[in-house]
Amino acid sequence: MAEFLVVAAAFVLLTVGAGLVRILHGPAEADRMMAAQLLGSGGIAVLLLLAVAMERPAAVDVALVLALLAAFAAVAFVKGRSPSGAGDPEA
Amino acid sequence: MTATLYGLTGAALVGIGLYGLIVRRHALRRLLAFNLLGSGVFLLFGAVAERAGPGGDPVPHAMIITGIVVALAATALGVALVLHLARETGRAEPDPPEG
Amino acid sequence: MPPVAAPEAGFPWIVLAILLPLAGMVAALPLGRHARALALLLIPAGLVVALLLAAQVWREGEVTYALGGWTPPLGIALRADGFSAVMVVTTAVVLLGVALFAQSSFRAPPGEETRAALLFWALLLGLWGALNAAFLGNDLFNLYVALELLTLAAVPMASLEARAETLAAALRYLFFALAGSVLYLLGAVLLYGAYGTLDITLLAERAGPEPVTWAAAALMTAGLLAKTALFPLHLWLPPAHAGAPAAASAVLSALVVKASFFLVLRLWFDALPGVMTAAAGQLLAALGAGAILFGSVLALHQVRMKLLVAYSTVAQLGYLFLMVPLAGGGGAAQPWDAGAWSGGVLHAVSHAFAKAAMFLAAGLFLRAAGHDRIAELRGMGAALPMVTLAFGLAGLSLLGLPPSGGFIAKWLLLTTAMASGQWWWALVMFAGGLLAAGYVFRALTPLLARTETPVLPGRPVPRHQQWAVLGLALCSVALGVAPLMPFALLQVGRPEAAEEGIG
């Protein structure tokens, strides 16, 4: 079973990793940002799979932190793109 | 086995970071490169700790955490400096213009 | 292994020497506008602690202290030998002079807190604590943290005036310093991987001449050299040191670069005594020689006084590295090692005093004239005779001419160079001395020039600042008159590679 989970983890990792090509190509900054976001979800999945496969329950906490902070980079990004750098991104 | 692989990765990252630090001119790029370099060192240290057996050696782990936080502090200072430099001069590189 | 608190004989001055400034830095933040008063209180107290520590080392020999009662390799030990004690005392004395100088320039209006007044004193205390931590640490990783502490205190000091060029200089300084500490850490990691400890004393027992150790030593040395600004890694130093406020420049140039130099010696002589090869020693010295010649020539070409002084630091740092092959790095112990060891360290100390005095003097000229273009400082000697005298005396020490600490240091290095048959380093020192004469007198000449009308300082220069400058310069001269006590203190716990005595 553990073997399977690890293989699955490797698969997810490779998949989302391939998605990172988008960072290179863009063209919009939003595209680049999204690729990182995809890696975030993928990373959480990999961590969970690993936590079970390696029997390291503490790794779940790492996933928890990742999930909690998943939106941060994107928020900082959209904030930076607002006209003043600190204004309302939804304006 | 794992330890060696990550150790080698750390070694490679050190080279990559060093290259970026030397070749890049933009201060933010240099800060990124510095962080890559640093994390390569930490990874190497992690590999060293992993060799101690299952669970790893906690002493390097503690040192790595210290190192990561220190690197963050330095990066924050660097970013603040770049920000003010760019605001004052419109340039984001510390080297004097050539010629 | 429960806490093996083997309480050391006597009071732990060694802990207090680090704690006092750092606690001061922490307290400075909430104290706000009283930070200056706190610093002015702590610095004399710190000098007393430093002297007591030196006395302890003098009486009882090397002092070690296992923090928290956890002995190495698990815990961290502090260690003070003669070398550390000398450096700790030097630091305290220089800081006392600088504080005396700065107490009026970094002073907030009553009842108010200003940026520079708070931050200067807080950073100064932090810097001081970092220096003492670096001089007294006996664990390579802990020394890494101390180095970072030093960097993060020093870089803001260099850009305290927050002008465009100081920002760029500080950023460049930061990059060099960070790259340096990362390389240093990398070496430490390899050592841990190979020997399972980073305690210097234990490493000395375990480390042998193997490829891993060489790689580690090379990386750590390269990192430390970048922080010491040894040629050709000196590029960051002149703009950073010249752009800072005078008091900050003095501390940066006199002390901060010495900390990483100190660690180079710790590494080669204490941690890895059996590892260094003769070729490595010669290479370090060759870089030192390059620094002496290159730095001096550049100093000769500077138009601004502060840059001239900064380039002279680049040059003077070179001498420090000449001591490595002379003091027995990379070879069996020789009868002259002690002389070279003491010569190098005395040079570091006397340069600290002299350079602090020079930067402070340059700051006063800048203040009085409103600029520091050397050619236009004509007649300043008559306006500020005491400062000019101090500048001259400090220059004397840089030239290595008697009677000054610089002379004794150079004499020891020269005689050991000849005695060990490495006469080529002696030639470099001679050439360096002549070049130094060139730039020191180039700076002095306009000061002494007579002008049609007496020059009056644009802004008054307080008496106490002049005394501070003169005091530091006199310290550097006094070291040439009475070096015996520091010399003897230096022999306490001197590393084996440099054992035996001359004469």
Add this chain to the structure above:
Amino acid sequence: MTALWLLDLCLVAVILAVALSAVAARDLFAATVFFVAYGLLIALAWVRLDAVDVALAEAAIGAGLTGVLLLGVTARVHMEARTPGPGRGMRLAIGAGCAAVSVALAAAVLSLPVPAPSLVPAVEAAIPATGLGNPVTAVLLAFRGYDTLLETLVLLLALLGVWSLAPDRLWGGRPGLRHRARPEGTLAWLGRLLPPIGLLVGVYVFWIGSDQPGGAFQAGTILAAVWLLAIMAGLSDAPPVRSLALRLVLVAGPVVFLGIGTAGLFVAGAFLGYPPAAAKTLIVTVEAALTLSIAATLALLVAGAPERAP
């Protein structure tokens, strides 16, 4: 287990590719995003290296703070470098040099002795005296507490350094710009929802830290991140730098650490020593104060120098 080996290979390959891209990418923003992605991948690597404590710290810093710090600044510093970098030949030479460093390091890694020397037995022997279950916390707070003390001071100094860049007339003011977001918007909603959860997670990570992976640094980082989120969502404002309360929070950790450390001088016979009976209580006290200070310091480090008059 060969599957793990496969996973390691994949992870290492992706890490190296991302690192290379972060250095090589032409676009500054792309490089920054690569770096954010890199931080996340490295957190995975730490789990693989059995260093969950480190993974937690890396995740919190990499995903939370570095992202905010760097992505925020790329928007404000968008100019490209004007000085041309080294020419092609020079770049090749530098690249070769760096590769040589890597190869030498790799050789050094391969030549490390077997069995690996380690301090595991020493830690196992000493940890009962601390009453802790997490050896990393024991190292950080007890065996090498001095390092940790200095490290908190590094943070404080870095903050002073950042503040030192403020213009004199704005001294004492609030860091960064005032953030705004429409009250009914998505951002404000997130800003209201996440901080309580983040607080909970932070306290949890701090609390389990004495026995399981976690601790003051990780918790402090998480708390700093959620505070920053609240600031970015316009729900709270960064406190003015002159505020005494803020300053007391900033120094609380170091002060408590120094205080208990000094007390150790008299009670346990050594500076930073703990009497075994009270060790755990004291350590947790220190950790609590540290968490608070670290959170405040990190958040303000990212927030930057004062930009608004007090």
Add this chain to the structure above:
Amino acid sequence: MRLALDLFTILCVSAGGVFFLAATIGMLRFPDTLTRLHALTKADNLGLGLVVLGLLPRMEGVAEALKLVGIWLLALLAAATVAQLVARAALRETAGQPGGPPR
């Protein structure tokens, strides 16, 4: 029982993997920013959800399982808000460009 649970895990995790693959393909192949965003936020959260679901039976206690679900919820929350915010940023950025919305 144990076999059934294993089978459940394998099924869910595999499906999750497929969704991640889909998300990536969408990310790489879709023509413009907004459609890519579309593909991404839906697919990867579904993928993560399936992985979480597959792992739930392997948790040691209820608390652990709840933590797992919590993680998924947090990720969902993040994805939802990020999609909103990034979409707006993308709109602003690409406005007026060929292939983008009118300014």
Add this chain to the structure above:
Amino acid sequence: MRGALLPLLVLATSLVPAVVIFFLSEHAWRTRTAINIAGAVGKLALVAYMLDSVAAGAEYELRFPLVPGLDFLLRVDALALLFVTLSAALWLLTTIYAIAYLGEGPHQSRFFGFFSLCVAATTGIALSGSLITFFIFYELLTLSTWPLVVHRGDGESFAAGRKYLAYTLGGSTSLLLGIVWLEGLVGPIEFTRHGTLAGLDSATLGICFLLLVGGLAVKAAIVPLHAWLPAAMVAPAPVSALLHAVAVVKAGAFGILRVVLDVFGIGLVQAEGLGVPLAAMASLTILYGSLRALAQDDIKRRLAFSTVSQVSYITLGVALAGPVAAVGGLVHLVHQGLMKITLFFCAGALAETLHIHKVGEMDGAGRRMPLTMLAFSIAALGMIGVPPVAGFVSKWYLGVGGLQAGQVWVIFVLAGSSLLNAAYFLPLVYRAWFVPPPGERAGGWTPLLAREGHWGLVLPPVATAAVALAAGLFAAVALSPLGWARLIVARDYGL
């Protein structure tokens, strides 16, 4: 070895005034003068006290370890006392002269501070008991002289100052290299009789000798290392006196004496054949300096080249490596000082009072300033070697010494230089006394002294001229310079 404090006290009599004066206000004229004179008188008194006991064979020594292998060593032997006595006496007179000369000029505290420091350094040079102590004071002298050379603060002074530094620091480097080399081989070198270097091979000895003497030759102004000296003439007259008679040039010559007599020892110098080349260089300098002096129109420059020439008599004396010649060299150390300082005092007074700078302007100076010119004439005749002035004694001993050493050519050098001396000094004396002053037909008889300048400018040259005369007349007395020089040589040769 008694009275270890005595050498220190002698040093302090000028060192302490130097330090105190630096911190005096520019206007504290009286205090400054009092301190200066008190220091000078005090030093003379101490020296006089020591003369007697040293003559009786006593030596004073002060040893103070700086670092292992580097002792600070002061020792008063006969040779030291010869030089100290000269510089102490001349310092007192120069101080009096300088106070009068500078009047109300600016930067006086700086001037007198460095002036005293120079004398302190010279005293230290004289009293040094080891090579390294000698070097310390030698460098102190270099550095404390520079501010005096550039005292006027104009472009010309700084050019001269630069030249001075370039030469002297180059010389010091060579000197230090030689010291370091030798001490690296044999350990600390003290000035004990008959040298300590016997064990070394010829090549090393030769190179070290070259380095040491070459370094010292800069200050001793031996050709071709002399160019700084004429350039330094831009300095005020008291500084010239200091450079030429009291301190700098003398320090170089004295150093050569020490190296030949007490480091290598005359025996070794002779055995290694090091003396003859040195003597040749000295002779060359004597002739070259005289020739150049002949060509100078400016009085001070003429005197400067004359110094170049005259100082090398000292070197010539010891280089010939015979006892009689050595006596000649040693005694000339004193005699040249006395005569040359007289000449400079007079030249300064002429320039100050009558604004005479060129040879052509000397007409009738003797009538306008008879006392000054009388002193000038005595000194000039002494320089030429006319008996009974002191210069004759030196030349006599040198000539006899040359013959005794088998170097007959020395006679020709001496004769030639004397002729040249006469050629460039006699016209000055002639014009002063026998050519009427230009445009002074009218004007009645004024009292003798009223025609002179400030008394402080007159007394010193008259005094030194008188002493120079006396040194020649009473050369046979035991405590005369000649007597003392013979004592030194007798002790050195163990006679």
